[in-house]
Amino acid sequence: MTPVLDNPNIRNRAHLLSIQEYHALGELGFLSKRTELIEGVVIEKMPKSPIHVTFVKAIFEALSFVIPKGFHVASEQPITLKKSEPEPDVSIIKGSIRDYKNSHPTEAELVVEVSLTTLSEDRAMSQIYAESNIPEYWLFNLNNNTVEVYTKPLQGRYSEMKTYSSNDSIFLSSKPEIKIELSKIF
Numbered sequence: 001m002t003p004v005l006d007n008p009n010i011r012n013r014a015h016l017l018s019i020q021e022y023h024a025l026g027e028l029g030f031l032s033k034r035t036e037l038i039e040g041v042v043i044e045k046m047p048k049s050p051i052h053v054t055f056v057k058a059i060f061e062a063l064s065f066v067i068p069k070g071f072h073v074a075s076e077q078p079i080t081l082k083k084s085e086p087e088p089d090v091s092i093i094k095g096s097i098r099d100y101k102n103s104h105p106t107e108a109e110l111v112v113e114v115s116l117t118t119l120s121e122d123r124a125m126s127q128i129y130a131e132s133n134i135p136e137y138w139l140f141n142l143n144n145n146t147v148e149v150y151t152k153p154l155q156g157r158y159s160e161m162k163t164y165s166s167n168d169s170i171f172l173s174s175k176p177e178i179k180i181e182l183s184k185i186f
Helices: 021-028 050-066 119-131
Strands: 037-038 040-046 071-075 091-092 108-116 136-141 145-154 157-165 169-172 175-181
Touching: 021 037, 050 071, 050 091, 050 108, 050 136, 050 175, 108 119, 119 136, 119 157
Parallel strands: 108 136
Antiparallel strands: 037 040, 071 091, 091 108, 136 145, 145 157, 169 175
């Protein structure tokens, strides 16, 4: 967020966009394709480094092999939440891809972000995902080769967070058959 919006007097006067307004501006061509709506504010997405792209692809591939029937894996696709429409690096969505030809998913079983230079912003996203009752959020911290696993959303925050090293395996808490060996990612 820009520093000017840190001032509560100015933030209270700012016009925050609704999801519908954001879509309309995009359809009219007023927004770059590299934006997402976060808490009513249009945010330009960061350029992707080769390491970021490599990790996103590796996570997508690993999850694709273990995803149960009735779910699909998405990569950098919008999820429409209350006041935000983020595009997580990877997500597990209930249903088939074709279920969402007329609207974006409004929930996910898991969202994953890969972070190299945006760690504080990606940690702040945990609150947005928790407020939307997304059961689990994995944050791959490439600075120290760890994964922060946020679970159990409660009153707008995740009530549990565990950190795993690159030698560990992690399981999706709601679907324990989804297991990722982190050594294959890192």
